[in-house]
Amino acid sequence: xxxxxxxxxxxxxxxxxxxxxxxxxxxxxxxxxxxxxxxxxxxxxxxxxxxxxxxxxxxxxxxxxxxxxxxxxxxxxxxxxxxxxxxxxxxxxxxxxxxxxxxxxxxxxxxxxxxxxxxxxxxxxxxxxxxxxxxxxxxxxxxxxxxxxxxxxxxxxxxxxxxxxxxxxxxxxxxxxxxxxxxxxxxxxxxxxxxxxxxxxxxxxxxxxxxxxx
Amino acid sequence: xxxxxxxxxxxxxxxxxxxxxxxxxxxxxxxxxxxxxxxxxxxxxxxxxxxxxxxxxxxxxxxxxxxxxxxxxxxxxxxxxxxxxxxxxxxxxxxxxxxxxxxxxxxxxxxxxxxxxxxxxxxxxxxxxxxxxxxxxxxxxxxxxxxxxxxxxxxxxxxxxxxxxxxxxxxxxxxxxxxxxxxxxxxxxxxxxxxxxxxxxxxxxxxxxxxxxxxxxxxxxxxxxxxxxxxxxxxxxxxxxxxxxxxxxxxxxxxxxxxxxxxxxxxxxxx
Numbered sequence: 001x002x003x004x005x006x007x008x009x010x011x012x013x014x015x016x017x018x019x020x021x022x023x024x025x026x027x028x029x030x031x032x033x034x035x036x037x038x039x040x041x042x043x044x045x046x047x048x049x050x051x052x053x054x055x056x057x058x059x060x061x062x063x064x065x066x067x068x069x070x071x072x073x074x075x076x077x078x079x080x081x082x083x084x085x086x087x088x089x090x091x092x093x094x095x096x097x098x099x100x101x102x103x104x105x106x107x108x109x110x111x112x113x114x115x116x117x118x119x120x121x122x123x124x125x126x127x128x129x130x131x132x133x134x135x136x137x138x139x140x141x142x143x144x145x146x147x148x149x150x151x152x153x154x155x156x157x158x159x160x161x162x163x164x165x166x167x168x169x170x171x172x173x174x175x176x177x178x179x180x181x182x183x184x185x186x187x188x189x190x191x192x193x194x195x196x197x198x199x200x201x202x203x204x205x206x207x208x209x210x211x212x213x214x
Numbered sequence: 215x216x217x218x219x220x221x222x223x224x225x226x227x228x229x230x231x232x233x234x235x236x237x238x239x240x241x242x243x244x245x246x247x248x249x250x251x252x253x254x255x256x257x258x259x260x261x262x263x264x265x266x267x268x269x270x271x272x273x274x275x276x277x278x279x280x281x282x283x284x285x286x287x288x289x290x291x292x293x294x295x296x297x298x299x300x301x302x303x304x305x306x307x308x309x310x311x312x313x314x315x316x317x318x319x320x321x322x323x324x325x326x327x328x329x330x331x332x333x334x335x336x337x338x339x340x341x342x343x344x345x346x347x348x349x350x351x352x353x354x355x356x357x358x359x360x361x362x363x364x365x366x367x368x369x370x371x372x373x374x375x376x377x378x379x380x381x382x383x384x385x386x387x388x389x390x391x392x393x394x395x396x397x398x399x400x401x402x403x404x405x406x407x408x409x410x411x412x413x414x415x416x417x418x419x420x421x422x423x424x425x426x427x428x429x430x431x432x433x434x435x436x437x438x439x440x441x442x443x444x445x446x447x448x449x450x451x452x453x454x455x456x457x458x459x460x461x462x463x464x465x466x467x468x469x470x471x472x473x474x475x476x477x478x479x480x481x482x483x484x485x
Binding site: 039040042044045046047048049050052106108109111114117118121122123124175176177178179180181182185 | 236237240241245249251252302304347348349351352422423438441442443445446448450451454455456457458459
């Protein structure tokens, strides 16, 4: 599989117990199921719609960050979680889609005029929507058939858009809050560190010889 | 919370369903105790509200440090049911217990040169878990202000209770301001100082982001917050997950009583 082609030369690291990938999806959807269950039973506080909306968005960001930690974990600590990266990325997309769906249906009540005005006039909504649009082709090509069709290099280039999505996601978070509370800034710092690591490495490491996708 | 006896006021909004006590006391913006809506209810118990003095100073004939009981004792407590519209786009209906601010102002006899009233919240790092953060959320202490005619308006009250009992700490005990036609952040909590001044005083949120939060902060569906619309609001406790937005009313529905205060003012400029 092309997604794993680059692991060939990696050092043998900690042996991570092999969990079936389906388990990542099952565990990954626990927060969503729990949130909807609590929401339907009116246990999400005084403003349950807003709580659900924000919590789903936060989980999207968390899974996006998790997918971005796979490479540094492998390169720095020889922990190889590559086989779970697709699941983490897709979970980020699914949570982003649920977050968007709550915004469109429950928050705005499908008021298309209000939604359109939001997208045009509110930078944090514009950025959030752009982030979702960026994530969509990545989710659609997160399968073996798409990798084969695009070719490994083109696929990898396309999937570098995840860096833009990560920046968009944290900007969306930072811009929606009043003043400068710590939480969005912590997420922003994590994303900056993960992207900064890649930038620094691209300067210091000689490009490795191209490998052909399998 | 101790029971308070209060007379019903004809100035109450009586056609609205009250927001539950639980929602009013667990969903709060009181950043001195953390920025999460649930934080004040969890953390504000550390604030010592007795004894409590309110310093009255500035352009006033009777400046003094008043015990809060003395400040309000000559007025009889009234129940005032008011809509409360937060600048974030949600609203509640709250049965406050309080006295007209005008009563207190008349008693301390401001000088003719006093054009504004400035307020200050307690600043106690030892008792407030949210003021000592890495990046200060606001320039503490929290300060607010009103024009004299706004402060003297019969709708403007100093609240000491809600739902017939003394205020819980997270709602601004022991004494707070309530100005129902303005966004909630104007309702400064746990007041320790009232000053009578000649110039428009600084206000906390205006200092934090002057393009987003003005001195007046009148509820106005036609003037959006730069980052979100103010045309609609979600009434807390209404509909759960399936809450329906309702249109926000000019001056939060109090236009008949207060619009004349702003005659001839460009409300887009003086937001």
